Amino acid sequence: MDDSPPPSRWRRHARSTVYENPWLTVWHDDVTRPDGKAGVYGVMHYANLAVGVVAIDADDRVALVGQHRYTLDQYSWEIPEGGVPPDEDPQAGAARELREETGLVAGEWQELVRVHLSNSISDEAAALFLATDLTPGPASPDGTEDLAVRWVPFDDALAMALDGRITDAMSVAALLQVGLARFRAGSDGSGTTISGTQRAAAQRRKRGS
Template sequence: MASEHDLPPQTRIGPWGRHATRSVYRNPWIHLREDAVIRPDGNPGVYGVVEFSHIAVGVVAVDDSNQIVLVGQHRYPLNYYSWEIPEGGCHKESDSPEQAAARELREETGLEAKRWDYLGCLALSNSVSDEVAHLFLARDLSHGPAAPEPTEILQVKWISLKEACRQVLEGKITESISIAGLLRARHFLEREKSGLPKTEYRREV
């Protein structure tokens, strides 16, 4: 059994040790690597990690009547139809999450917003991937034409924020970015309405 003192400091990842890594698969969106590790119990093992080239974004767009927009589409990996807040992403080396959020909102729904608030970040699957999402609240909306990507067949509907949060709690909305975004938006708006200080969310997990 290896001791943690047998591993040079640069290979320590918390209680884990990493002494080798290899690339298994890569495409423009993800990179799968396999690390040879020393586990916290001191035994050797392997750990697969999915690295994402993009940062995810999600937008809760709220109008003056406290209605929010949801986007419906079929999700290929789980083969089911999902209602979600407008979402997308940006390459880590290109535009900012704020720019990506505005672009995705416009492309998927035709909406543009004059007022933006940050609702924090999420670690989406931190046991196997480094994917992170940033959440935004969009208000003072104006309508225009949508321009979804060719791979997207989308439906758009408006429901109250209260109803959307009820669907989250009843398990009808199951996508993680939407769940966190809707609940944080409700929390943010309730604090604002009560005159409480704005929640200052961290921009890193």
């Protein structure tokens, strides 16, 4: 099978900036559509890479962050998330966001997946990570963040992603990645091939013996 993508049938003729702030730019593009007709396309360009962290402790609990999302006017439970500028290493930025929102410092990191969050209208991309070997500390959230931190057993967090109690796209994708890795490893939830959590499970079994 030829996996190479076909050439784009979209053609851009002009681009103008209709809105801009330090985090995003909105472009208005004059285009020719795939059907050959003239059209317009609105594009949201994001300055930063989004990052999200599934932080799992030695008891197989996930750190979830609760906050009111202004855009939705709804309260949302999510994994710790933030933005990383182009000149910052994504993992370093994820570690910074985890520490700021929860106070946690992780000894082990693994990148799970990269995703595009809304590719019909924006170029926003995200890098999602697993963090284990956690050490607690003081949090220092931004002034725009009124956060609550809640520890949830991994299986319960996964259920929240599956049944719609968690609707944040990065959180759903990241939790499903970890859940899929456990399923592929034949895990019953007490261990996984993903580094860090397997050792934590072994430590729990040792304490129980």
